[in-house]
Structure formats: C-alpha cells, structure tokens
Amino acid sequence: MIANDVRLRPLTARVAQRLRRLSLARGQDVFLGSEKELMATFGVSRPTFRQAVNLVAHEQLVEVVRGTRGGIYSRRPDIGGVIGPATAYLMTRRTTLRDMLEITGSLIDAASLQAISCNDPEMCERPQSLVNQMLCPSRAQTLEQFQDEEFQTISLLGEMAGNPATELLLKTLYAVGIAAFPSIFRDKSELMQRRRIGRARMMEAVLKKDMVSLSHINTSNRIVSEAKIDEALLSQEMVMLWDADI
Numbered sequence: 674m675i676a677n678d679v680r681l682r683p684l685t686a687r688v689a690q691r692l693r694r695l696s697l698a699r700g701q702d703v704f705l706g707s708e709k710e711l712m713a714t715f716g717v718s719r720p721t722f723r724q725a726v727n728l729v730a731h732e733q734l735v736e737v738v739r740g741t742r743g744g745i746y747s748r749r750p751d752i753g754g755v756i757g758p759a760t761a762y763l764m765t766r767r768t769t770l771r772d773m774l775e776i777t778g779s780l781i782d783a784a785s786l787q788a789i790s791c792n793d794p795e796m797c798e799r800p801q802s803l804v805n806q807m808l809c810p811s812r813a814q815t816l817e818q819f820q821d822e823e824f825q826t827i828s829l830l831g832e833m834a835g836n837p838a839t840e841l842l843l844k845t846l847y848a849v850g851i852a853a854f855p856s857i858f859r860d861k862s863e864l865m866q867r868r869r870i871g872r873a874r875m876m877e878a879v880l881k882k883d884m885v886s887l888s889h890i891n892t893s894n895r896i897v898s899e900a901k902i903d904e905a906l907l908s909q910e911m912v913m914l915w916d917a918d919i
Contacts, residue, residue: 688715688725696734696747705735707744755841756848763849768911770857770902773850778895780843781830781875785887788833788879800829800876807873816858819865820851826872833879853911857902864901871897 695705705711712722726745729735733750737743763773791797803825814822827847831840858865871894878887899907 684717685721685724685728688717688721689728691715692725692729692745693732693734696729699747701747701749703747705745705747711745752841752844752848755845756852759845760849760852763853764911769908770850770854770911771907773846773854773911774895774899774907777843777846777850778891780839780846781827782888782891784830784834784836784839784843785875785879785891786884787836787839788830789882789884789887791833791835791879793833796829796833797880800826800833801880803829804873804876804880807869814862814865814869816855816865819858819869820855822869823872824848824851826876830876830879854906854909856906861901864898867897867901868894 692705692711699705706714708719708722708726712719715722717725726735726737730737730748733748733754736746736748738746803822807822807826824844824847827843828840831843834840858868871890874890875887875894878884878890
C-alpha cells in the first residue's frame, strides 16, 4: 500500500497541475467538467483524481459542486484563505506588534509610492470619496467601523499600487493585525481620529502625486502611531494576545 501511494504521488501532482492550468485559463465560477468527464480527460482513477481535486480545492482554484448541476468549477482565491495560515505561522514565530508595525510601515511606503503612478480615473474616484468621509469631523466611529475603514483604505492603496504582491502582503498583514491586536485602538478615540486624518492625508498626497509630501506624511504617521502605543503592547507577542482574546 505504501509503495502504491509513493508511485501515485507524481501522477497526483501532475493531475493537480493540469487542474490548476485549466482553472486559471477560465474565468471564475466556470464549469470545467463533471468528475467522470475530467477523469476520462486526464486518464486517471477516481482516487487519484479526487486527491488532485482536494489539493487544488484547498488552494481555492476549484470547487466541487454536488447535485444536478454538479461537477468541478473554477474558483479564485480570496484574502480570507490567506489570513488563517498567515496568522498561524506568525503565532508560532512569536511575532510581536512591533514586528508587524515595522514591516507594515515599509509596505505602506512602497505601496503609496507605487500608487502615485495610478492613472485610472475610476480607481482614483474611490479613494477621493473615502478621503472625504475620513475628514468629516462630526463622524463618530466604533472600533469596528474604524477597522473597516482602515482596511478599505489599505485595500484601495494596494489596488492602486498595481503590484499584486504588495497588495497581498499589505491586506494580509492588516487583516492579521486587526484580529491579533485589537487593543491598539480600543477605547482610544483620539488615536483613532489621528490615524484617520493621517491616512486621509496620505491618500490625498497619492492622488495629487506629491511624492515629497507623501514621504513626510508616512514618516509622521509612523511616529505618531508608535508614540501613542504603550511600550508593553509593542513588545507583546501575538500568540499571547490571541490566546488571551484581548
């Protein structure tokens, strides 16, 4: 049995790779074929085919649908599928809030500089609307609303940057940080407001393509954020905060 499993692994890997290519060659939610049809196409047994499907489904590139319209459909990964494993990895590495802030700050610098080159009128309309919303002085926010707005800002910045790697890392780190370190902004309305204004000014500089102002704003935002966060929290390990459910 072990010998058979070893022989099957290269074949399973090849079938999985063909499934990936098939999915990526189509749009999202496109019917790729029934199990029987694809088994015949690939010339493999049901166990081998299902092993390959499970591998690719775990990567969120295909979905198995049961029933009258059943079969294998193409999918596209979303950020939610990345956050869980990333969180688990960072927890096992005893990651601190300071670690997260350092790399996130560098990514924001890179993404905002890349975003200055965005010339898509429709894409530039979205951050302008968000900037107007963030600069509204009378708009009170709950922690959840603040976090949602923060993630919207970061997501837009990543999209405008036009670099999928930057966008993925930025969104993942922010989503992980929000989940693992919620106490940063809890009951700190003044800090949330300063952070909102800082993010709004950053996006304004991006839209104006003002690299000099952007550099100063990003530096100022980092200094203000770190100065307002308790040193003990900066040094706190992510795994401890997660376990404590702070």
